[in-house]
Amino acid sequence: MKTFNKILIANRGEIAVRIMAACEELGIKTVAVFSEADEKALHVKKADEAVRIGPPQASESYLNIDRMIDAVRETGAEAVHPGYGFLSENHVFAKRCKEEGIVFIGPGWKSMKLLGNKLESRAVMIKAGVPVTPGFTIDNMPVKKIAEKAGKIGFPVLVKAAAGGGGKGMRAVHDPKDLAEAVEGAAREAKSAFGDETVYVEKLLVKPRHIEFQILGDKHGNIIHLNERECSIQRRHQKILEETPSPAVSKELRKKMGETAINVAKSADYYNAGTVEFLLDSDGKYYFLEVNARLQVEHPVTEMTTGIDLVHEQIKIAAGGKLKIKQKDVPQTGHSIEVRLYAEDPENNYLPSSGKILFTKEPKGPGIRVDSGIYSGCTVPVFYDPILSKLIVWARDRNSAAARMKQALNNYPILGVNSTGSFLLAIIDNPDFLKGKLSTDFLEDQKEYFDKWKDNIADAEKAVAAAAIHEPGSKPSAVVNDHRGQRNIWLDIGKWEIGSSIKR
Amino acid sequence: MEDVFSFRDKVFNVDFEDRNDTGRNILINDSESEISIHSQDENEILMTLNGERIKAYSAAEKDDYFVFINGRQYMLKKHAAGADLSGGLPGSAGGDFVSSPMPGTIIKINCSEGDEIKENDTLVIVEAMKMENMLRSPVDGKVEKISFSEGDLVDAGAPIVEIGTE
Structure with a gap:
């Protein structure tokens, strides 16, 4: 079907590159936007045209709505793809696009606004019969009453900001005597971070799993789900490794949770691609968490196991197309795992790292996909999210996928800045991970394992040897040996041919 | 000629020695191994070290060497040949100042020149890649000099707050 002639991608890094690839496949021209820090970034090189939108600070470039609209006007793009992060869940931007006659590739701004408010969306979901974690709102409730109600749902509880996100304005309370202070603290933090001091209390689940469902809905009321993803391995609410199918989700549970996810989407009049997040308890009970009203970082694992290109679908839906796939025809083949390579130092408290990538080489082979925003010689700026690239593998089953991931990570050098690759390898090698024993507390529970990994620097001497011979020709006797360690003159003589005549 | 590398707080003295038959030996801190290089280009080396085949x-950039082996990156520092590192590595011997471990923007300075401070007091908050990092005092002392203001961009390692300890 005919969609658009030209799309502006209001994002940077790997996701911008990935969206541009989908546009190219659909015969759509692409426009990149870039800040002054990104002049030589990969997404700028990949696009058909590129517009400079401002200084390095995101607030003055990738988050600047006026400038973004100007860039659309200047280039004559008909639609905007926001990617994830930045303006992707900004309902003001989505509304502004609509007013300006620009197609926003995402859900309608009203759905977005509703889903952005935790308390409001929670109320809508309760009304629609969606299971949410037991909890209650606090409106000038005396502390005694709060404690009484919290006691009823059972400690531990979580005090959360209605407008919250990213762990801000959130307090876990294990002991009733700490409740008053937590409510006060969360409200204060919420007020300073979001300008809204409304907080509520909900039950804190112990060692839950994070299970989310990919949904796709068109503007004609058709909604399907594309199975689950498990993203339990997190650090500070930041996902690190995602996979599908989840080792904890049976066929029956998938059907039930999938139906709930569709119910959630319908209750919010949702269209385009989205993700419904749940927490799954150890006893198989699940609770609605939130909706991510955009394309997710971890969308590739769903693409690998269903064969459905989510960005293609997003574009077609935005152009008014009807979903062609019926729920019963959604495929699910094999197992896929994704890891996120961040520019952080896993051996030093995950300190962000920036600078020049001196060398990188992507792993290749059957079932290996790399969604990358970097290249040898590029610079990683300090101003943005430190994601460098994502490594995704597919195989017949979970064990084979883990083995393939291990092999791929072993062959994915990123030199010059710190990256989390070796830490991801340690996760893949972890016995509990291999058994599928996961929870959102995985990293804390495995602290001893990871400390041991950090201190194991058995290869340091080998690295020193490699560094010492790094510069070719720097050593007087750089001898080339064949595989038996014997000197073989045919290997270092250079190009030669039997019987060739010497031309002068 | 000897090369000197360090990794974390370990120092490695490296030397090569021609073997009379084939190839060379490598001496790392005086322990000797056979080394054969099978292929080498700008960024890839295939070698056998003590019988183990290693890819x-x-x-390298200036004195910083980066080596990736078995999925892990080792960041090494090269030092001048013959450098005497017995007294510790340069830069790592706790100079009494606070610096940012990575380039970023100073979003808050919690002290003024002349303040008495305690070890572990948060003196500066630096933001890099959307994350706030607390820079704490390594010692008890007195703030002698503050070289930056809130909002400034700082490089990794640049002293932001200098501390006198008497």
Whole structure:
């Protein structure tokens, strides 16, 4: 079907590159936007045209709505793809696009606004019969009453900001005597971070799993789900490794949770691609968490196991197309795992790292996909999210996928800045991970394992040897040996041919 | 000629020695191993070290050497040949100042020149890549000099707050 002639991608890094690839496949021209820090970034090189939108600070470039609209006007793009992060869940931007006659590739701004408010969306979901974690709102409730109600749902509880996100304005309370202070603290933090001091209390689940469902809905009321993803391995609410199918989700549970996810989407009049997040308890009970009203970082694992290109679908839906796939025809083949390579130092408290990538080489082979925003010689700026690239593998089953991931990570050098690759390898090698024993507390529970990994620097001497011979020709006797360690003159003589005549 | 590398707080003295038959030996801190290089280009080395076949990727910028072996990157520092590192590595011997471990923007300075401070007091908050990092005092002392203001961009390692300890 005919969609658009030209799309502006209001994002940077790997996701911008990935969206541009989908546009190219659909015969759509692409426009990149870039800040002054990104002049030589990969997404700028990949696009058909590129517009400079401002200084390095995101607030003055990738988050600047006026400038973004100007860039659309200047280039004559008909639609905007926001990617994830930045303006992707900004309902003001989505509304502004609509007013300006620009197609926003995402859900309608009203759905977005509703889903952005935790308390409001929670109320809508309760009304629609969606299971949410037991909890209650606090409106000038005396502390005694709060404690009484919290006691009823059972400690531990979580005090959360209605407008919250990213762990801000959130307090876990294990002991009733700490409740008053937590409510006060969360409200204060919420007020300073979001300008809204409304907080509520909900039950804190112990060692839950994070299970989310990919949904796709068109503007004609058709909604399907594309199975689950498990993203339990997190650090500070930041996902690190995602996979599908989840080792904890049976066929029956998938059907039930999938139906709930569709119910959630319908209750919010949702269209385009989205993700419904749940927490799954150890006893198989699940609770609605939130909706991510955009394309997710971890969308590739769903693409690998269903064969459905989510960005293609997003574009077609935005152009008014009807979903062609019926729920019963959604495929699910094999197992896929994704890891996120961040520019952080896993051996030093995950300190962000920036600078020049001196060398990188992507792993290749059957079932290996790399969604990358970097290249040898590029610079990683300090101003943005430190994601460098994502490594995704597919195989017949979970064990084979883990083995393939291990092999791929072993062959994915990123030199010059710190990256989390070796830490991801340690996760893949972890016995509990291999058994599928996961929870959102995985990293804390495995602290001893990871400390041991950090201190194991058995290869340091080998690295020193490699560094010492790094510069070719720097050593007087750089001898080339064949595989038996014997000197073989045919290997270092250079190009030669039997019987060739010497031309002068 | 000897090369000197360090990794974390370990120092490695490296030397090569021609073997009379084939190839060379490598001496790392006086322990000797056989080394054979099978292929080498700018960033990839295939070698056998003490009978173990190793594929390594390497890159260098000035004195910083980066080597990737078995999925892990080793960041090494090269030092002047013959450098005496017995007294500790340069830069790592706790100079009494606070600096940012990575380039970023100073979003808050919690002290003024002349303040008495305690070890572990948060003196500066630096933001890099959307994350706030607390820079704490390594010692008890007195703030002698503050070289930056809130909102400034700082490089990794640049002293932001200098501390006198008497």
